[in-house]
Amino acid sequence: MWMKEVFGTDKPVIGMMHLMAMPTDPKYDKAGGIQKVIDRARADLHALQDGGIDGILFCNEFSIPYVTEVRPVTLATMARIIGELKSEIKVPFGVDVAMDPYKVFDLAAATGAAFVRETLSGAYSGDYGVTNYPQGEIERHRIDVGCENVYTLATLVPEGARQLAERPIEEVAKSVSFSINPSALLVYGVTAGRPIDDSMITRAKSATETPVFASNGVKDTTVATTLSIADGCVVGTWLKVDGKFYNPVDKDRVTRLMTVAREYRGEI
Numbered sequence: 001m002w003m004k005e006v007f008g009t010d011k012p013v014i015g016m017m018h019l020m021a022m023p024t025d026p027k028y029d030k031a032g033g034i035q036k037v038i039d040r041a042r043a044d045l046h047a048l049q050d051g052g053i054d055g056i057l058f059c060n061e062f063s064i065p066y067v068t069e070v071r072p073v074t075l076a077t078m079a080r081i082i083g084e085l086k087s088e089i090k091v092p093f094g095v096d097v098a099m100d101p102y103k104v105f106d107l108a109a110a111t112g113a114a115f116v117r118e119t120l121s122g123a124y125s126g127d128y129g130v131t132n133y134p135q136g137e138i139e140r141h142r143i144d145v146g147c148e149n150v151y152t153l154a155t156l157v158p159e160g161a162r163q164l165a166e167r168p169i170e171e172v173a174k175s176v177s178f179s180i181n182p183s184a185l186l187v188y189g190v191t192a193g194r195p196i197d198d199s200m201i202t203r204a205k206s207a208t209e210t211p212v213f214a215s216n217g218v219k220d221t222t223v224a225t226t227l228s229i230a231d232g233c234v235v236g237t238w239l240k241v242d243g244k245f246y247n248p249v250d251k252d253r254v255t256r257l258m259t260v261a262r263e264y265r266g267e268i
Contacts, residue, residue: 001211002151002183003232006092006114007054011227013218013261014094015053015254016236017044018061018245022077025063034077041081042088044249048239049090051254052262056089057117057234058082059096062246068131070100075107082111094153099131101138105147115151117186117215117234119158121176126161135180153213153234154182156204159189169200170207177208184231186215195222201230219243220257224264 004010020037021027029036041058048056058081060074075097082095094115097104104118121135142148156172157163163172173185185204189196195217204212211231218226219238226233239254241247262268 001231003211006151007232009054009265009267010231011261011265012054012232013223013227013258014055014057014232014234015048015051015239015249016061016234017041017048017056017058017093018236019058019078019081021062022060023073024071025060025074026065027062034080037077038081038084040248042085045085045088047249047251048254051239051249051251052258053091053254054258055092055094055115057094057096057115058113059117060098061236063098066098066128068099068128070097070103075103078107079110082107082113086111094151099128099158101133102141105142105145105150108147108150109145113150115153115183116147117153117155119155120152120180120182121154122157122172123164124158124161125164126158128161130164131158131161135176139180151183152180153184153186153215154180155186155188155215157188159216169203173204173207173210173212177210182210184211184213186213186234187230188215189217196226198225198229201226205229205231218257220253220260223257223261227261227264 003012020040092114095107095113096117101118104116123132187200196214214226214230214233218233218235237245241250
């Protein structure tokens with residue numbers, strides 16, 4: 001599968017780069033400014049890499065609460081951060097622009113990201129009201145900006161939301177795979193750091209040949225089990241100091257998790 005080519009392993013573990021709040025975000029630290037955001041990103045980058053992570057996913061995670069049309073300053077700031085860190089990035093990296101599937105491809109095109117993580121299809125109701133992701137328009141935008149070779153990790157059902165037309169996960173996996181042919185499908189828990197129902201992964205996998213990733217809720221005690229049923233995973237909150245969402249990345253936690261992952265993969 002493509003994961004071996006990109007990450008050097010068939011079951012990659014991707015670490016989240018949760019960028020601090022940026023200009024116009026409610027939690028932005030105006031006193032610390034952009035430099036504080038860059039300094040935190042640099043420290044987290046090295047903690048993830050020194051801990052042995054397979055890949056890194058940059059996301060405007062602390063922009064919460066999110067907007068469906070991300071402001072230009074957010075995209076510009078993310079591009080600046082990645083640009084400043086580019087020479088220090090030693091593993092494959094991707095981008096995630098919450099909750100804007102058009103701008104994620106703009107950012108990928110600008111930064112040379114190898115992959116994106118995003119909701120690319122469906123209509124949902126949840127914490128953010130009613131949201132709609134017109135896959136035909138999104139897919140055409142992806143091609144328009146030259147991202148046809150960027151790997152796409154596509155959400156099946158987002159955090160904190162339910163499908164407007166509730167369908168079994170098998171049906172969603174099959175139809176999304178057919179319509180947009182993503183590189184991988186993503187299964188989420190309810191919120192960041194919350195465990196995933198493993199049966200959702202196995203059910204999705206039963207309906208498609210597209211790889212299925214666990215997109216949150218993974219920790220050192222569950223990563224081997226997750227990789228035994230999923231084709232890869234994305235880890236964020238558990239890698240932080242004390243496992244708390246807003247804390248910086250803890251290199252020792254990354255090392256612990258990756259040691260278990262490598263043991264499971266037969267690399268140690």
